[in-house]
Amino acid sequence: MKNLILLAAFILFGISCNTATETKETPEAKITTITYKVEGMTCSGCENSVTSTLAAISGVDSVAASHVDSTVYVSFDANSVADADLIKAIEAKGYAVNGKL
Numbered sequence: 001m002k003n004l005i006l007l008a009a010f011i012l013f014g015i016s017c018n019t020a021t022e023t024k025e026t027p028e029a030k031i032t033t034i035t036y037k038v039e040g041m042t043c044s045g046c047e048n049s050v051t052s053t054l055a056a057i058s059g060v061d062s063v064a065a066s067h068v069d070s071t072v073y074v075s076f077d078a079n080s081v082a083d084a085d086l087i088k089a090i091e092a093k094g095y096a097v098n099g100k101l
């Protein structure tokens, strides 16, 4: 009988441990929008290059680039991707990020 109580205690302990891990909260999306000042875009091809590069990054929601205004608007989940990574990706394409609007 004592063994049975011990066994029951172990089972209960196991169940409570499982529920503890299952109810772990997943972080909610923290949608952030930034408009970068980007130098070096001269045509719609440049806009497409920047747009497709950023859109391919996980966590990026939407992108709008304009070579006329020298701006790149990005909407993203700040819990998935960092602002600095977006800047790095733009600069890796050969354009210069000159701050934000």
Ligand SMILES: [Cu+2]
Pocket (backbone or CB within 6 Å): 041, 042, 043, 044, 045, 046, 047
């Ligand atoms: Cu171009």
